[in-house]
Every structure is written in structure tokens, then in C-alpha cells.
Amino acid sequence: MISGLPMTVPDPALPDRVRIHEVGPRDGLQNEKAVVPAEIKAEFIRRLAASGLSVIEATSFVHPKWVPQLADAEQLMPMLADVPARLPVLVPNERGLDRALALGVREVAVFASATESFAKANLNRTVDESLEMFAPVVARAREAGGSVRGYLSMCFGDPWEGAVPVDQVVRVSRRLLDLGCDELSLGDTIGVATPGHVAALLTALGEAGVPAGRLAVHFHDTYGQALSNTLTALRHGVTTVDASAGGLGGCPYAKSATGNLATEDLVWMLEGLGIATGVDLGLLTATSVWMAAHLGRPSPSRTVRALAHQEH
Numbered sequence: 001m002i003s004g005l006p007m008t009v010p011d012p013a014l015p016d017r018v019r020i021h022e023v024g025p026r027d028g029l030q031n032e033k034a035v036v037p038a039e040i041k042a043e044f045i046r047r048l049a050a051s052g053l054s055v056i057e058a059t060s061f062v063h064p065k066w067v068p069q070l071a072d073a074e075q076l077m078p079m080l081a082d083v084p085a086r087l088p089v090l091v092p093n094e095r096g097l098d099r100a101l102a103l104g105v106r107e108v109a110v111f112a113s114a115t116e117s118f119a120k121a122n123l124n125r126t127v128d129e130s131l132e133m134f135a136p137v138v139a140r141a142r143e144a145g146g147s148v149r150g151y152l153s154m155c156f157g158d159p160w161e162g163a164v165p166v167d168q169v170v171r172v173s174r175r176l177l178d179l180g181c182d183e184l185s186l187g188d189t190i191g192v193a194t195p196g197h198v199a200a201l202l203t204a205l206g207e208a209g210v211p212a213g214r215l216a217v218h219f220h221d222t223y224g225q226a227l228s229n230t231l232t233a234l235r236h237g238v239t240t241v242d243a244s245a246g247g248l249g250g251c252p253y254a255k256s257a258t259g260n261l262a263t264e265d266l267v268w269m270l271e272g273l274g275i276a277t278g279v280d281l282g283l284l285t286a287t288s289v290w291m292a293a294h295l296g297r298p299s300p301s302r303t304v305r306a307l308a309h310q311e312h
């Protein structure tokens, strides 16, 4: 890295600190054609934690036929016992929750859709049926002393239905929070959001009584908008941002979903703005370069490419 860069120029309208919710091992690897061995996943997660990431979504307890890339969750989680980070997992139903609880996992996420088409494609349920499926999951996870994140997909557009009305997103958001989710992550599953749309949704959620402190944003970078959308969300008081190391990712059940916002691109911007993340960008980049070598293709992150280039 060139010493002194990025220069730090804070913006008083932005928060002092952002919590990065790293999703590379889950959202990233679930979309890789190759199944990554559990030992490599464990090493990836260890390296991510060593780079300072404090929340790393480790895997999913979903049906192994639906997402074979994450079918080794039972093998992986015990390998992570000494990792100094929170390691939430995705669970779609009570069967998934039972599997997670049996391994001592206490932090889980359920994942709903703002649209009927994606609810069907991703969960084989209508929106109503999927919320019914989540209700006992959220209640039991909380009884077990855990915290629950609710994801809401297709908040800004859907590959089958096109435009998704803001009030429809607000309605399902409220229902997820009413189930007892501690946090709600707004998913731009196919990366079609633009900053004005992000501002409109966050304003509408605020008017519906959802505090920005309970929200996270989850942008995919299909159209190159993820970072501008994130900056807009920060201006609206959001301080939790999902990102994936090296920009890995996509979603196997959403046509045209590509990688998440790359964690390195996010950290570069936040460092420039003087916003603390606790992440060491050099260590993180080295991790993504290592993972890219394992996957046999370069990272799509611009920051990873720029920094890796400077090393040579």
C-alpha cells in the first residue's frame, strides 16, 4: 500500500464507526461452482477474523440439495471454535435451527423476500408461508439466548417482477421485525438499486417507525452502484454494512445476482472518510488474494486488484 493513502478527510454528516457484517464465506461461497473444502473455508474465516472483522457469516443450515456449496456446515462450525469473532449462520426453518443449536450456534439469520417470485424460488413458499415458517425459528432462537437477523431480499427490484414498490418492502420489513428480529438487513439481491431509491426506502422505513440503528444494508454490485448506495445509507444513519471479502458472491436462486459489495472497496472508502472499522486493509487484501488463488480467478474487487498490483 502506498503510505498515506487514502488521505483521511472526514465528513461530519457521517457516523464515526461502521460495523462490517462480512458475508464472503456464506453469500460468496454459496455461489461458487466449485465446492470449497471445509478446511479452506475455516482458514478463510480465521484469516478474515485476523484482519479485524468482528462479524463473519460463516455458513447456512439450509437443505444441502438446495445449496451443496454449504452442505458441510456440521463439519465447518466445530473447526471455528477458537475464532475471535461473532459467527452467525443462516437458518430457513426449525430443521435448520435444530442443526445450528445442536452445534452450540446461537446467532442466526432468517431470510425473507419482498416479492412472491423470489420467496417461491428461494424458499419454495409464499411470502406469508415463509414468515409463518420463520416465526418459531425466531422465537426459539431468542429463547435460547441468541440474536436473530432478518434478511429481506429483492428490496429494490426483482428479476421476475421488475419494480418492487417501496410500500411493499416496508410492509414485509415491519412483519419481520414484529416476529422479533433484532436487526433487518435490506437486500439488493440483484444489485439494481440507485442512491435515490435507497434514500426513499430508508425514509419510508423511518416514517414507519423503524429506527436506522436496527437496519443493515446488503448491496450486490451488479451495476456498480453498491458503494454509492452504501454512502447514501450512511447519510441516513445506517451503521451496519454487509460486504464480502474480495467481492465474492451472488445468489444461486436469483437470476443475474453477482457479487456483494467488496469489503476492501468499502474499507478503502471508510478509511478515506475517517470512519473506524477495526479492519486492517493489508491483511484483508492478502486474504482475498489467497482465496482468489484457491478459486482460480482474480478478485473482482477494484481495491484488491489495485493493492495486489502494488505488491509486485
Ligand code: HMG
Pocket (backbone or CB within 6 Å): 027, 030, 060, 061, 062, 063, 064, 066, 067, 090, 092, 093, 095, 096, 097, 099, 111, 122, 123, 124, 151, 152, 153, 154, 186, 187, 188, 189, 190, 218, 250, 251, 252, 253
Ligand atoms: P422444501 O423442499 O420446501 O423443504 O425446501 P421441506 O420443508 O418440504 O422439507 C423437505 C425435506 O428437506 C425434508 O426431508 C426436510 O427434513 C428436509 P424428508 O423429510 O423429505 O427426508 N429439510 C432440511 N434438511 C436440512 N436442513 C434444513 C432442511 N429443511 C428441510 N434446513 C427449504 C424448503 C427452505 C428447506 C429450501 O428451500 C432451502 O433450503 N432454501 C435455501 C435457499 C438458500 O439458501 N438460498 C440462499 C440464501 S438467501 C440469499 O442469498 C439472499 C441474501 O444474501 C440477501 C440478498 O442478497 O437479498 C440473504
Ligand code: MG
Pocket (backbone or CB within 6 Å): 027, 187, 189, 218, 250, 251, 260
Ligand atoms: Mg446476498
